[in-house]
Amino acid sequence: MEANQKKEVRALKHFWYLRTWLKALLVFLSSTSFFSPASCYSFDYKQALSLSLLYFESQRSGHLPHNQRVTWRHHSGLTDGLEQGVDLVGGYYDAGDNVKFGLPMAFTITLLSWGVIEYGDLIASAGEYSHALEAIKWGTDYFIKAHTHPHVLWAQVGDGGTDHYCWQRPEDMTTSRRAYKLDADNPGSEVAGETAAAMAAASIVFRRTNPHYSHLLLQHAQQLFEFGDKYRGKYDESIGVAKGYYSSVSGYRDELLWAAIWLYKATENEEYLKYVLQNAYDFGGTTWAVAEFSWDIKYAGLQSIASMLLMEGEKHKGQSRVILQQYRSKAEHYLCACLGQNNSTNVHRTPGGLLYVRQWNNMQYVSTASLLLTVYSDHLRAAGQRLHCDKGDVSPQEILAFAKSQVDYILGSNPTERSYLVGYGPHFPMRVHHRGASMESYKENMGFIGCTQGYDNWYGRHDPNPNVLTGALVGGPNSTDGFRDERGNYVQTEACTYNTAALVGVFARLNRVQEEDAFKDEEGGYLALISDN
Numbered sequence: 129m130e131a132n133q134k135k136e137v138r139a140l141k142h143f144w145y146l147r148t149w150l151k152a153l154l155v156f157l158s159s160t161s162f163f164s165p166a167s168c169y170s171f172d173y174k175q176a177l178s179l180s181l182l183y184f185e186s187q188r189s190g191h192l193p194h195n196q197r198v199t200w201r202h203h204s205g206l207t208d209g210l211e212q213g214v215d216l217v218g219g220y221y222d223a224g225d226n227v228k229f230g231l232p233m234a235f236t237i238t239l240l241s242w243g244v245i246e247y248g249d250l251i252a253s254a255g256e257y258s259h260a261l262e263a264i265k266w267g268t269d270y271f272i273k274a275h276t277h278p279h280v281l282w283a284q285v286g287d288g289g290t291d292h293y294c295w296q297r298p299e300d301m302t303t304s305r306r307a308y309k310l311d312a313d314n315p316g317s318e319v320a321g322e323t324a325a326a327m328a329a330a331s332i333v334f335r336r337t338n339p340h341y342s343h344l345l346l347q348h349a350q351q352l353f354e355f356g357d358k359y360r361g362k363y364d365e366s367i368g369v370a371k372g373y374y375s376s377v378s379g380y381r382d383e384l385l386w387a388a389i390w391l392y393k394a395t396e397n398e399e400y401l402k403y404v405l406q407n408a409y410d411f412g413g414t415t416w417a418v419a420e421f422s423w424d425i426k427y428a429g430l431q432s433i434a435s436m437l438l439m440e441g442e443k444h445k446g447q448s449r450v451i452l453q454q455y456r457s458k459a460e461h462y463l464c465a466c467l468g469q470n471n472s473t474n475v476h477r478t479p480g481g482l483l484y485v486r487q488w489n490n491m492q493y494v495s496t497a498s499l500l501l502t503v504y505s506d507h508l509r510a511a512g513q514r515l516h517c518d519k520g521d522v523s524p525q526e527i528l529a530f531a532k533s534q535v536d537y538i539l540g541s542n543p544t545e546r547s548y549l550v551g552y553g554p555h556f557p558m559r560v561h562h563r564g565a566s567m568e569s570y571k572e573n574m575g576f577i578g579c580t581q582g583y584d585n586w587y588g589r590h591d592p593n594p595n596v597l598t599g600a601l602v603g604g605p606n607s608t609d610g611f612r613d614e615r616g617n618y619v620q621t622e623a624c625t626y627n628t629a630a631l632v633g634v635f636a637r638l639n640r641v642q643e644e645d646a647f648k649d650e651e652g653g654y655l656a657l658i659s660d661n
């Protein structure tokens with residue numbers, strides 16, 4: 129960055145400081161809310177939304193299309209599945225390596241689809257609708273290929289062991305591309321369930337713009353759910369190489385309920401709701417109150433959707449209503465624990481205010497919590513309700529304000545004044561733990577970079593990555609807001625597709641808040657910072 133450009137940025141920053149401090153002061157004087165805003169920045173959520181969708185193009189495997197915008201990437205994995213006689217070209221690399229892991233890939237697509245279902249109109253008004261749909265379709269096209277038979281799902285290509293031994297661009301891969309499948313003898317209900325959820329959610333997304341494709345996705349989703357339910361088993365026992373990378377700790381019962389509730393949303397077929405209600409207790413849906421929502425543990429998402437069914441009115445009666453209320457009580461525990469309003473246990477926070485679940489890739493829990501809080505707050509508002517927590521009721525506006533505080537932390541409102549969304553703002557991680565981004569672009573140097581050559585020549589360099597992994601949300605800071613921007617520090621500098629996926633809809637939602645705030649500023653309303661209706 130040029131020196132005078134820097135000065136301009138600084139001057140602009142000062143202006144924002146002054147303006148937002150004034151606003152904050154006025155808000156403080158006129159409000160007694162315990163959720164008063166801590167942010168002294170103003171963020172461009174629309175830009176964050178655009179960047180976040182670019183990230184999925186960096187993670188693409190397979191034959192890249194002509195309209196590929198991330199130009200440092202090229203075709204890769206073009207023989208995936210060949211050894212086994214199946215076409216598994218396409219899909220996404222999950223993080224900084226070149227393995228295609230089925231479970232996190234499916235969760236990524238479920239999250240992206242959910243964001244579009246809730247906030248598709250806002251994504252469209254920000255001009256990003258087609259990019260969002262492309263990001264989803266890159267995943268669902270692959271799932272269609274991977275689901276070769278009603279009871280066969282190819283759930284992984286490559287393996288962490290041989291992949292991690294090398295540091296290679298995906299375009300150069302010489303590592304094993306062996307594919308692993310699930311079938312009746314080798315069941316894997318987590319991946320079958322999550323892929324069913326992803327395809328059911330995506331079928332809702334494509335219903336209007338591509339009804340034929342939507343119908344196809346729904347058919348696959350129904351078959352996959354039936355497969356996962358009929359042949360129950362833990363996927364990492366069938367695919368041993370997934371262990372140690374994406375081991376299923378919570379088992380598959382959450383994914384089966386999660387798939388069923390998405391299928392209910394997609395079809396309104398009462399049989400799926402019946403499944404969610406009848407298995408609620410045995411499968412832990414109404415007994416677990418877990419303070420994380422992740423590729424492994426879907427309970428909080430399931431419970432939130434079940435609660436939102438209740439908010440739709442009196443449609444569900446009698447015993448169904450009772451069970452949905454039990455789901456709701458667990459959803460409330462999750463949300464209240466995130467908000468710090470639960471009596472017994474709350475989610476920890478860093479001194480800077482970031483939700484903190486655990487050291488390794490903590491941002492995944494922050495982004496999924498932001499999505500659940502944002503969506504829940506909008507459904508509460510539409511129903512004219514409030515969230516009941518041990519410490520008192522919380523309004524939809526306060527829930528949204530808290531979600532915003534988490535997103536603002538991600539974008540730079542934090543003690544190190546660093547954005548954790550790569551490419552956003554003046555200061556962001558430069559040494560993301562990512563094979564492709566850390567090495568010279570294949571487009572610039574097509575010379576082969578061998579397995580250990582990548583480690584020797586690129587991995588240990590102090591220089592920033594030659595390619596910016598735009599839109600990636602990295603693992604993030606430690607429990608005291610500290611962050612070491614080093615390529616080897618994968619606990620903090622690696623990014624994953626499901627981190628960013630949860631934020632897409634949230635960025636679109638916050639962009640709307642901001643547009644409304646700007647309008648209110650013109651009217652002279654200073655309360656705009658905390659209230660958005």
Ligand SMILES: *[C@@H]1O[C@H](CO)[C@@H](O)[C@H](O)[C@H]1NC(C)=O
Nearest residue numbers: 417419461462465470472473
């Ligand atoms: C919130 O508190 C309740 C008890 O009031 C507890 O059962 C629940 O596990 C807590 N929720 C979380 C997510 O920790």
Ligand SMILES: *[C@@H]1O[C@H](CO)[C@@H](O)[C@H](O)[C@H]1NC(C)=O
Nearest residue numbers: 469470471472517518519520
């Ligand atoms: C939460 O704690 C407060 C204060 O200790 C107490 O008055 C209240 O009854 C508790 N609520 C629940 C649901 O346990």
Ligand SMILES: *[C@@H]1O[C@H](CO)[C@@H](O)[C@H](O)[C@H]1NC(C)=O
Nearest residue numbers: 605606607608609610611612
């Ligand atoms: C967090 O990271 C900072 C910067 O690397 C370090 O100084 C601090 O000790 C770390 N805190 C913990 C609890 O590890």
